[in-house]
Amino acid sequence: MGSEHGHDHEHDHGDWPYPHPKQPDLEDGPLTHHMAMTEAVAELLIDKGIFSADEFRRQLELMDSKSPAEGARMVARAWADPDFKAHMLEDVNAAAKEMDIDAGGIPIMAVENTPDVHNVIVCTLCSCYPRNLIGLPPDWYKSRAYRSRMVREPRAVLAEFGTVLPDDVEIRVHDSTADLRYLVIPRRPEGTEGMDEEALTALVTRDSLIGVTHLKTE
Amino acid sequence: MTARYSVGDKVRVRRADPPGHVRTPTFIRGHAGTVTKVVGSFANPEELAYGRPGTPKQTLYWVQFPQTELWPDYQGGLKDTSVVDVYESWLDSAEEGA
Structure with a gap:
């Protein structure tokens, strides 16, 4: 730890009175209509064999790699x-x-x-x-x-x-x-x-x- | 299919407000510009959006508008322009006598 953590003192987060704000998890936001629809359509396309889960993942990976x-x-x-x-x-x-x-x-x-x-x-x-x-x-x-x-x-x-x-x-x-x-x-x-x-x-x-x-x- | 307009033609974007999936932004509707490129023909995305075949295909143009035509109070160079991709069904001729 040390410098990588942004501050170099030894400390125990347990009794520190000023805790770091927590990064919210993705699930902390509301599941919107379009998020639910996107997931549902992706699941249906995979269930119906239009493409496999792995092909879907590979396509996302390819897009992210550009x-x-x-x-x-x-x-x-x-x-x-x-x-x-x-x-x-x-x-x-x-x-x-x-x-x-x-x-x-x-x-x-x-x-x-x-x-x-x-x-x-x-x-x-x-x-x-x-x-x-x-x-x-x-x-x-x-x-x-x-x-x-x-x-x-x-x-x-x-x-x-x-x-x-x-x-x-x-x-x-x-x-x-x-x-x-x-x-x-x-x-x-x-x-x-x-x-x-x-x-x-x-x-x-x-x-x-x-x-x-x-x-x-x- | 034959393109109705050619490079250099003055055109005016229709002042229409149809419901649904529309690809012509509001800020150019009713405004006049000049065709600077005849891009080609494409299946109409305003139809494709509803699972329809998008036929007949639509000719797509680059239409260039002086910023001062779009925004009467435009702050900036008088030569500044916007170039927008517009489908033929949205355009009327704005040539003299048309």
């Missing part, structure tokens, strides 16, 4: 190789396959930031997100505040992420309401001319792929 690393690799390749970038702007899913990345069956559109246009992604209706290339969305992406404010006052929201752009740059907000997902190709930071693809990949952050930030070299 991370922004795949999207970052594609952006680094696009920076390094203009032909690949053209392919990516034409068809992200096919370009991903070229790199042995499975972008899934939903068409993903790449939108490229330029000196004149800064793209940013939102899903005002729910939380559509290019999960196959950048993993599960952060909680803020799903929040009502982000979803409503990003179309209403994008510059104020971007400023809260530390991103301030001059008024003559067009902020272009993409609302993915339908059958498409979006991925931003951020601008390649200055001073990275000599870097190879692997070094470039390490520069690309999740938030830059959503479009709420720029990339800087440090």
Whole structure:
């Protein structure tokens, strides 16, 4: 224990007058209608042999294993190789396959930031997100505040992420309401001319792929 | 199927408020924008949501709106825009004389 526990004194929690607040268990919240329905449907699909419990688990594991690393690799390749970038702007899913990345069956559109246009992604209706290339969305992406404010006052929201752009740059907000997902190709930071693809990949952050930030070299 | 609109066409989103699973957000209804991409045709998700086949397929467009068209009091660059995915059944022509 010690430093790992956040404080290094020996103590007995039993008579400590200020106990840690307990992290609530999942079951401490109410079981909502939709939670019950989700469980019921999953159980029925397994009972009826549509898929097995293990296949269900594997699919969840696969979804959880996705991370922004795949999207970052594609952006680094696009920076390094203009032909690949053209392919990516034409068809992200096919370009991903070229790199042995499975972008899934939903068409993903790449939108490229330029000196004149800064793209940013939102899903005002729910939380559509290019999960196959950048993993599960952060909680803020799903929040009502982000979803409503990003179309209403994008510059104020971007400023809260530390991103301030001059008024003559067009902020272009993409609302993915339908059958498409979006991925931003951020601008390649200055001073990275000599870097190879692997070094470039390490520069690309999740938030830059959503479009709420720029990339800087440090 | 043939797409009714082409890139560059001015369109207006229908001011409708149908019940059920709707994919056109309220903030663009009644507003005019420009088609910037004809994406392709998709089974209609507003039908698929109820277990129906989603036919006929719907053409999906990117429609770009100036922020100042959507929000008269918009604070920010005059060039700022929103681009929304909109199905053809939600669009009317907004060309002069249409």
